[in-house]
Amino acid sequence: MLQLDAIDTGYGQAQVLRSLSLSVEAGEIHCLLGRNGAGKTTTMRAVTGLMPLWAGRIALDGAEIGALPAQDRARTGIGYVPQGRRLFTELTVAQNLEIGLMTRGSGAEVRDRVLDLFPRLRERLDQRAQTLSGGEQQMLATARALCTRPKVLLLDEPTEGLQPSMIEAIRSVITRLRDDGTAVLLVEQRIDAVLSVADRVTFIENGRSRETFAAADLSAQHEIIDRYLGV
Amino acid sequence: MEGNVEAMEFGPYLMLASLEGAVTAAVLALTAVGLSLVFGVMRVVNVAHGEFFMLGAVLAWAVASAVGGPPALGFLAALLVAPIAVGLIAAAADMTILKRVEYDPERTIVVTIGLLYIIQQATLMTYGPEARPVEPPFNARLALPWITWDGGPRLYWPWGLSTTTYKLAVIGAAVAVLLGVWLLMTRTKIGLIMRATQLDREMAQAFGIPVERIYALVFGLGAGLAALGAVLIVPIQQAHYLMGGDPLLLSFIVVIIGGLGSLPGTVVAAILIGMSDGIISVFFTPTLAKILATLLVALVLVFRPQGLFGARPA
Numbered sequence: 001m002l003q004l005d006a007i008d009t010g011y012g013q014a015q016v017l018r019s020l021s022l023s024v025e026a027g028e029i030h031c032l033l034g035r036n037g038a039g040k041t042t043t044m045r046a047v048t049g050l051m052p053l054w055a056g057r058i059a060l061d062g063a064e065i066g067a068l069p070a071q072d073r074a075r076t077g078i079g080y081v082p083q084g085r086r087l088f089t090e091l092t093v094a095q096n097l098e099i100g101l102m103t104r105g106s107g108a109e110v111r112d113r114v115l116d117l118f119p120r121l122r123e124r125l126d127q128r129a130q131t132l133s134g135g136e137q138q139m140l141a142t143a144r145a146l147c148t149r150p151k152v153l154l155l156d157e158p159t160e161g162l163q164p165s166m167i168e169a170i171r172s173v174i175t176r177l178r179d180d181g182t183a184v185l186l187v188e189q190r191i192d193a194v195l196s197v198a199d200r201v202t203f204i205e206n207g208r209s210r211e212t213f214a215a216a217d218l219s220a221q222h223e224i225i226d227r228y229l230g231v
Numbered sequence: 232m233e234g235n236v237e238a239m240e241f242g243p244y245l246m247l248a249s250l251e252g253a254v255t256a257a258v259l260a261l262t263a264v265g266l267s268l269v270f271g272v273m274r275v276v277n278v279a280h281g282e283f284f285m286l287g288a289v290l291a292w293a294v295a296s297a298v299g300g301p302p303a304l305g306f307l308a309a310l311l312v313a314p315i316a317v318g319l320i321a322a323a324a325d326m327t328i329l330k331r332v333e334y335d336p337e338r339t340i341v342v343t344i345g346l347l348y349i350i351q352q353a354t355l356m357t358y359g360p361e362a363r364p365v366e367p368p369f370n371a372r373l374a375l376p377w378i379t380w381d382g383g384p385r386l387y388w389p390w391g392l393s394t395t396t397y398k399l400a401v402i403g404a405a406v407a408v409l410l411g412v413w414l415l416m417t418r419t420k421i422g423l424i425m426r427a428t429q430l431d432r433e434m435a436q437a438f439g440i441p442v443e444r445i446y447a448l449v450f451g452l453g454a455g456l457a458a459l460g461a462v463l464i465v466p467i468q469q470a471h472y473l474m475g476g477d478p479l480l481l482s483f484i485v486v487i488i489g490g491l492g493s494l495p496g497t498v499v500a501a502i503l504i505g506m507s508d509g510i511i512s513v514f515f516t517p518t519l520a521k522i523l524a525t526l527l528v529a530l531v532l533v534f535r536p537q538g539l540f541g542a543r544p545a
Contacts (some may be wrong), residue, residue: 048437074439083436088430091423099427102420103439148438 001026001183002047002152003127007066009046009058016042017207019056022185024152029174029184031194031215034204037228040187041083043204044154047185048080061151074103079150083157083187085141091131096129096140100147114146115149116172135166142173152183159193171197191229195219203228243377245390247509250394252509254467257405257509258460260501261495262478263485264412264494265456271492272429272449275334276341280457281479282350283321287313287458288470289358295365302366309365314459321454322447329450330443347475354472367397367466401463408459409498416494425449429492457482480521481508484528490541500539 004022005144008015024030032040045051047058049070058066064103065076074080088096101111115122118139124132139160145153145160155174175197178184188194194201198215205228218224268279285465290313295305324346332338374393376386416422428435436442457478461470470473485504489496504524511520531538 050433050437065398070433070436071439071441074437080437082434086431086434088434090430095427098420098423099435099438099440103425144438205277224406 001061002185003057003059004043005048005057005059007046007058008054009042009051010054011051013052015207016051017046020204020209021056022202022209024183026151026183027178027181028199029178029189029197031186031198031201032204033188033191033201033225033228038204039207040204042154044080044082044156044185044187044205047152047154048078065067074148077104077149077151078099079142079145079148079153081145081153081155083140083159083160085137087129087137087141089142090128091228092126092128093132093140094125096144097121097147100144103148106147106149106193109187110147110149110190114143117146117176118143135162135169138162138166138170146177150182152185153177154185156187157189158186159188159190167193191225237408240377240389241540243375243392246375246377246514247394248510249506249511250398250509252506253402254464255400255509256502256505257402258464259481259505260409260416260477260487261297261405261460261463262457263482263497263501264409264487265453266482267486267489267492267494267497268412268449268456269360271494272425273334273446274337276328276343277450278340278396278455278479279324279350280343280453280482281475281477282347282456283317283454283475284461284468284478285354285472285475286320286350287317287461288465288468288474289354289472290316290458290460291465292363292365292470303368306365306368307534310459310462313462315454316454317458318451322451325447325450326443329446334446351472351475358470358472360472362469364469365465367395369400370466371396371400397465397466400495401467404463405460408456412456413494421448428505458491466478481505481524484524486529486538488531488538490538493538493540496538496540 002024004020006019006021007017008019010016020039020043022043032043034040034103041052046053053066056066057064060076060078063076065073068076086166088099091099097111097114101107120136121139121143124136129137132140142155142158158170158174162170171193174186175185178199186194186198195215195218200212201215201218202212203210210228211224215223257364262280262284265326266277269275269277269280291309294309294312295302298305298308328342329339332342372393372395377389377392378388392473416426424435424440424443427438428440428442432442460478479497481504485500486497488504489498489500508520508524511523
């Protein structure tokens with residue numbers, strides 16, 4: 001579904017990603033693991049087009065999208081749940097969702113389906129996003145992305161700083177999306193959370209993609225995790 | 232004692248000054264809301280804003296004199312054509328100049344200073360140095376009553392206490408347009424898109440909002456509002472190529488006092504500054520009015536840097 005083929009990118013003069021390759025299939029949760037600064041968030045920003053592509057190809061569903069500006073790329077079916085949520089804080093829950101619905105002209109039935117996934121948001125439609133609890137904000141960020149009917153969902157540390165019940169709620173939504181055929185690219189720090197939810201795991205080191213494993217194989221081989229993440 | 236045979240008493244005089252102030256406030260509110268919109272959504276300071284005001288006045292004269300016929304017809308044409316033309320010019324400037332400097336705050340200040348001189352000098356070379364009036368569409372004098380106490384309340388008409396229908400219409404038009412801007416920002420899809428762009432430009436892009444086109448639209452809209460204010464004032468003040476200075480200064484004062492990017496704050500501050508400017512100008516001098524307004528800005532910057540209605544930076 002989503003193919004990254006030897007991409008380079010960076011900020012100004014500083015290169016962050018070096019020839020990074022990755023593929024996320026439909027109906028798969030693909031997790032990126034790596035130390036801080038390895039390039040996980042940058043990989044996601046490169047997919048959304050918020051980082052310029054210096055070299056390499058990005059393809060979605062077989063179509064080359066690497067040359068498109070960010071606003072056009074969103075319309076091809078990339079849903080983004082950024083680190084720190086980045087909601088439109090002064091807008092209401094309903095208005096945040098409306099922005100997501102506008103992206104690809106989704107209608108009321110999409111909105112209803114998304115709100116069925118997050119019933120708590122339905123009770124808070126007229127509340128400003130900044131007044132929501134952390135968990136509700138994360139739900140809204142995810143719901144906003146789902147309103148775009150994404151083929152690929154990018155989730156950057158969706159459970160960061162949440163209480164266990166919220167983590168469970170987010171997790172169950174993510175697995176449900178996977179089962180419905182969405183390709184999910186996930187960045188997550190906590191190894192146990194990754195191994196229980198991911199189908200495949202790719203390790204990133206110094207802006208390069210190293211090895212990719214099936215999550216099931218990885219749980220048995222903790223020495224691999226230690227090699228990439230250990231201190 | 233008959234009040235109307237003497238020099239005007241304080242009460243009626245204050246009312247007269249307030250009416251003048253209200254006209255200033257109305258036009259200032261339009262101009263400052265334009266500046267505030269541009270700052271709020273695009274996070275850039277448009278130093279050429281006063282020149283878009285001036286351009287609105289000069290184009291109003293050009294359109295009105297080209298149309299000819301009864302004053303109302305020429306004025307109406309000016310009211311429609313001038314703000315749209317100025318808005319298009321500003322949008323073009325945005326797409327050709329501001330986009331090239333990537334809306335970098337410092338570089339935008341420098342390029343809009345350049346734009347200021349280009350517009351000003353181009354106007355001097357074509358329109359010339361004269362001040363030219365536009366005839367108001369209607370301008371009946373309205374005498375106004377004042378209440379006095381003469382054994383019981385009694386109305387009388389002090390000599391000199393009057394306004395014109397046109398001045399009242401300016402105030403009414405400004406209120407209507409500001410209401411329209413507020414409805415645009417809060418009740419429409421394009422308003423929602425503009426606010427989302429204002430709150431987080433990157434996320435707006437990540438959700439398919441064509442931010443550069445929104446910027447051109449907002450820059451054009453901001454300039455168009457300034458031009459509209461100028462068209463309204465030009466039957467009272469005349470069009471001149473240097474008339475953009477005061478609106479720029481006062482708009483900045485208003486936007487800072489009201490809170491950068493806050494539309495309600497901008498309107499409240501425009502009323503405050505416009506009314507006091509009118510009143511102080513009538514009782515004392517226009518220079519003192521500017522001095523006090525600038526002093527108020529200094530105080531706001533020291534004691535409440537986010538402005539009266541601005542949100543504290545998170």
